[in-house]
Amino acid sequence: MIVAERKPISKIVEMVAAYEKVLLVGCGTCVAVCLAGGEKEVQILAQELRLKARSDGRKQTFDEVTLTRQCDKEYLELIATRVKDYDALLSTACGAGVQFLAERYDSVRVLPALDTRFIGVALGAGEWQQRCIACADCVLDQTGGICPKTMCAKGLVNGPCGGTNHGKCEVNPETDCAWTLIYNRLKKLDRLDLMRGVAPLKRFKPSVHPARFHHMAYKRFDETD
Amino acid sequence: MATKLQEALSKGQFVVTGEAGPPKGVNVGRSLEEVEPLKELLLAYNVTDNQASVMRVSSLVMSVKLIEHGLEPIFQITARDRNRLAIQSEILSAYVMGIRNVLCLTGDHSTLGDHPEAKPVFDLDSVSILQAVQSLKEGTDLAGEKLDGVPTDIFQGAVVAPGADPLEPQLIKFDKKVQVGARFFQTQGVFSLEEWERFYEHAHRAKVPILLGIILLKSGAMARFMNKNVAGINVPQALIDRLDKTDKADRPKVSVEIAAELIRKIRSMCQGVHIMALGWDKYIPALLEQSGL
Structure with missing residues (x-):
């Protein structure tokens, strides 16, 4: 799975400082398992941000929602009616999820709360290791x-x-x-x-980014790629 | 035309090589002054490539400077800072500038040096750089494209660590380097006959000249530090004790004795020595004399 780590709270506070109404958008898949951006982590982060806003004297509201995944369009649709009420979306997805959210809601600021680390495995409780690049x-x-x-x-x-x-x-x-x-x-x-x-010499051409993969079963006959 | 190094090794002469580190900054003159007094004693000088991942003048330019001063360089090239285009280009460029001895290494990781945030490249490795050299010598590059002008007489070498633990993976890699065209080897610093014998029992079968790596030990503390932190280095406790018991003023003398004793013991099982004096270049004449070289 994808392992991510929350950015330091000071960085997140700095990112959201300019916005009055912020929706925290959690992601219920990989980053929930690695304790970085699931429902519970969104609750904790929202609470920290509320306390910080109050102690710094900023009038801000932080609402919460957690989607099953941010890397699938159908889940992103579930907040379509709510987004217009906010100045910014603070996503706790991996970098892929943040971008997909920003693409779907391109008239609102979308901010990343996590740093995406790697594709890895759980070595034990709360400890992960990279295993694939x-x-x-x-x-x-x-x-x-x-x-x-x-x-x-x-x-x-x-x-x-x-x-x-x-x-x-x-x-x-x-x-x-x-x-x-x-x-x-x-x-x-x-x-x-x-x-x-x-x-054999390493081949870097297959991993030139942005990579794209189209499953054979879903390709139309008239498509060549 | 064969280099002095190639010629001596092919004739079975025992060779002695040293090191010339490019400066950090443009003071190439000082680096040359350090090695010039050894001109008569050392056959060729390794010119390091951003050694220990510390940014310096390039190995290529420093090698050219050595040639200008009548010294023979062993141009080192690592896989850390360049991809396969740059590495092949640099090897051809070195050739154009008269450089023939090329030593192919993987290189230390960039995080260990003075630019730890730099992107480590490692597109190739020591084995594939040797493949690149062999391919260029045969007239094509790694992509199979033909060269206009072929550097047929590059004399390419590689390194090996006889004290690596475990040793077998190191020996497997040694064999690969031979397989892809390494014509000579220089080793990591060795400090005991037993370590050399274990390595040489396997390595001599490759029938490729091997230069024993000699590091001058400056103190017991340095030896302990290297044992703990430097890969492939195993200084026996007896040598550390000997240095610890020696007054600071006498340490160079004892250090030279230790190295000379080892060279005399191993001399019949290697084709030369590569001396890493680490600033103690002035003791190299005494070392060679005591080693009977």
């Missing part, structure tokens, strides 16, 4: 199911660099060296042969 050229079949492009700070595809230090990374001694992990995994699988081949 969405490179559009997956090599996990070659590397024992551990992504060198994501898990190695340099994204190396030909083995460890000289900075690998007793299984840890030169960039952060708390981070495992991806290539030590890959080596151990392939050894366990008795497939070290996969590590011996020279890797």
Whole structure:
């Protein structure tokens, strides 16, 4: 899932300071799971903003709504009648959701309350780790199911660099060296042969952004792309 | 035409290389002054490429300056700051300027240097830079496009860390570098015969010249720091004790003794040494003398 982190409250206060009526728009999917922008987090953020407005002597109102997702048009429609009552929408979705909300309601200011961090997994309660950079050229079949492009700070595809230090990374001694992990995994699988081949050059063309994907089943026959 | 380095290695002569770090700023003269006294002793000088991710004068320009002063450069190029267009372009440009020895490295991560917010590139890596060099030497670039004028006589090398833990992934990568055309190797600093023997038992089969990396230890504290923080460095406790017991004034002498002892022990199992003096360049003559070189 997509993992995001709320911006510092001071930044959010600064962003919304100029607007009297603000609607906080939560997102009930990824960012709800990672405790950054779901219904509960929207409640907390709204409460913090109200207290801050009062102590700073600003007359502001902060209302709340949480949509199932902000990356699907049908959910965005659910607030169509309410938006005109506000000076700004403060979205607690990932960057994709914020943009989709801003595109749908392009006559009102839409502001981001979160910083989007990565595509990752839950390591435990309240702790997530990046596991995919969405490179559009997956090599996990070659590397024992551990992504060198994501898990190695340099994204190396030909083995460890000289900075690998007793299984840890030169960039952060708390981070495992991806290539030590890959080596151990392939050894366990008795497939070290996969590590011996020279890797093809990385391909960046598939991940040129903005990327777009159209499912075959939904393409019309007369469309070529 | 073969470089001095290539010629010496092909004749089986024991070679000694050193380092010439480009300045941070435009004072190239001072960097040259540091290495010039060693002209008769060192065959060639590695010219580092924004070493330790610290922004400096380019490896290419510093290499050209060395050539102008009658010194032979080993032009280092890393994957950190340039994509495949820039790397290939720089290798061709270096060739045009008379540079033939090219050392291909991945490079330290940009977060470790003085511009930690810079974008780390790593489009290629040490192995694919070697592939690029080999491809250029054969007349095409990485995209398969033909070159107008082929740099057939580049002498390309790579690095390896004999003290890496675990060692096997390092050896696998070493083999890949040989496979894609590395013609010589320089190693990370080594401090014990046992470490070298473990590495060399595998590496000698590649039949590619390997230059033993020698770092002059300035103190026990420096050794402890490197053991803890520098990848692939393992200074044995006995050497640390020896340095700790030595008065500051005598440390250069002991440091040189330690390095010379190791070189004498390993000499028959390597084809040369690469000295990283880290500012102690003035002790290199004594080191070479005591090493019997």
